[in-house]
Amino acid sequence: MAVDITDPQFIKSLIDKEKLSQRSGVRWLLVPIIVVTLAYLTPFYYLFVTIFKTTPEYAQKGVLELPSSLAPFLDNVAQAWNIAHLGAAGFDSFTYALIGGAIAVAFAAAAAYGMTRLNLIGANGWFMLIFTGTLFPFQMYLVPLLFGYQRLGIINTWFGMLLVYVAICIPFPLLVLRNSFSGISKEIDEAARIEGASEWRVFTSMIVPNAIGPLIALFLLQFTFIWNDLLFSSILANGIEVRSIMVALQSLQGTYSTLGPNVVITATLISSVPTVVLFVILRKYFMAGLQLGTK
C-alpha cells in the first residue's frame, strides 16, 4: 500500500481516527467499570446501612434497605464497645502495633546498618539467617511458641505478645532496608567517621534520615499487620486483659453470639478505624511500601 506519509491531510486523518477510537474506547469501557465497581462496593453499602439499624429493624427489613433513622448508630457503638470491651482490646492492639512495629523496624534498621555499612565478616550468612524467617508459614511457629510461652510463664501477657510481634516484623523490613541502605553513598559515613563520629552517631544522624521514606512505609505495613493479626493473639494472648482487638471482634461473631448483626458490623467498623485513617492520611507511603514488597 503506497501512502504518501508526508501528506498533511493523511496525517490529520490518522490522528482523527486515533482520537475517535480512543474516545469511543473509553466510553465503551465505562459500562463494565461502573458495573464491577458497584458490585464491588455492595459490602461497603451494606455496612453503612446496617450500622444505623436496630436489631429488630434489621430482622424485619430487607438487608439492603435504608434505615429509618440514624439514631441507633450510637446505641450500636455503645453495645459493641461495652460487650466486647473494645476500649481495652483496642488499647492493647494499638500499643502492640505502635511499639512492636517501631521496635521491629528499628532492630531491622540497625541490623541492615551492620550488614551494609560496616565491614561485617560473614554479613551474607547473617542476612540469610534472618531472611529464613520469611520462608515458613506462620502455622509452623504456633505450637512451639505456645509450648515455650507456657514454660516461660509469659502466656497471656502483654510483654510476651509484644515479643512475638517484634520478631515476626523484623525479616521483611531487613530485606527492604538492606537494599535501601546499600543505595546510600558510602562517602557520607566515611566523612562523618573521619570527623570522629561514632558508629551509632553515623547510623542515627546519617543513614536513618536518608532512608526515612522506606522506614515510614515499613512501619505502616508492620503496624497494619499487627493491628490486623488474629492468629497469634488468639493462641498466645486470648485472656480478656491482654487480648487483641481482632480476638475481641471475633468473640462477638458466630452462631453462639446473641448479638444482632447491626452490633457486630458496627464493631467491625470501629476495629477498622485506625488502619483506614492511617491509609487515608498516608496513602503515598502505603503505596510505596507496597512496591517495596515486590523488589
Place this chain on the structure above:
Amino acid sequence: MVNPASAMLSPEILKDARARERRVAWRQTRIAWLFIAPAVFMVSAFLLAPVVVNVILSFTKWQKFTGLDKFAGFSNYQRLFAVPYFSEALTNTAFWVVGAVVLPLAVGLALALLLRNIPFQETLKSLYFLPKVLAPTAVGAIWYYVYAPHGVINSIVSTVTGQKFDFGWIYDDNTVTPSVIVTFVWQTVGITMVLLLLGLAAIPRDPIEAARVDGASSGQIFRHIIWPLLLPTVLVVTILNVAAGFTTFDLLWVMAGDYPGKRTLSLAVYMYYESFSNGGWAYGSAVAVVLGAMVIAVSAGLAVLQSRVEKRIR
C-alpha cells in the same frame, strides 16, 4: 586508591598497614555484631527455634502437658494419610491455591486494563485497594452476613427472581470454599491490580504503537507484546498469592466458624483445629511441617521460574 607516596613505602610499613587494616576490620565487625545482635536474637529465638522444635515435635507422641518425652517415629505422618479429614483439607488447599492465584490475576488484569486510560483512575485505585487495609477478621465478619440466609446475596437474588431465597452459602459443602475464595478475591484484587498497573506502566509504548500501525489487533498486541513484558510482574503476584492461598486462616476461621466440617476447609484450618481445639499438638505439628514443606517447595520453584523469565527479558 593510588597514592603516589606509597611508591616510597618499604614492605615492612606496608605489612604494618595491612595488619592495621585487618584490626580495623575486626573492630568494625565487633561493632557490627552489636548492631545485628537484637535482630538475630529475636528472629532466632522466636521464629527459627520454634521451627526446629516444630519439626521435632512432629516426631513425638505427645499430648498436652505431658511433655515431649516419647519419640514416635513417623506415626503422626502415617496418621495424616490414614484420616479422611487430612486428604479433604489437602484437596481444599489445592483448590484455594489455584483460586487465590488465578482469580485475582484474571480480575485484577481485566480491571488494570480497563482502568488504565480513564479519568478518576487514582480514586478508583484507592477504592479498590481499601479492603486490603481492613483486617481479614473484619472482612470475614462483614461477609459472614453477606452470605447469611437473611443476607445480601440472597436478598439480591430474591429481588431479581421475585422468589424468596434463603440459601446458606457457608453451610453447604459445595459452596463454602468458593464463597470464602470470592471474599479473598474481593479483599486482594486491589493490590494485585495496583501491582499490575505498575507493571503495565513500565511497558514502553513504542512497540505497541508500531504494531498497531502495522495492523495488529488488540488481542495480538496483548498476547505478543504486553503479556511477555508483564510476565515478571504476574509471577511476583503469583508468588505472593500462592503463599496466601496455602496459609489463609483468618477469613476461613471467622466466616466458616459455623460450618460443621470446618476442619477440612484447608490445611491451615486443619492444623489450628487439631492443635488448639483438639489439643493434639504433636499431630498439629506434623500438619504444619507438611504445609511448610509444600509452601517452600512451590515458592522456590516459582522463584526460580521468575529469575529465568527476568533474565530472558533483559
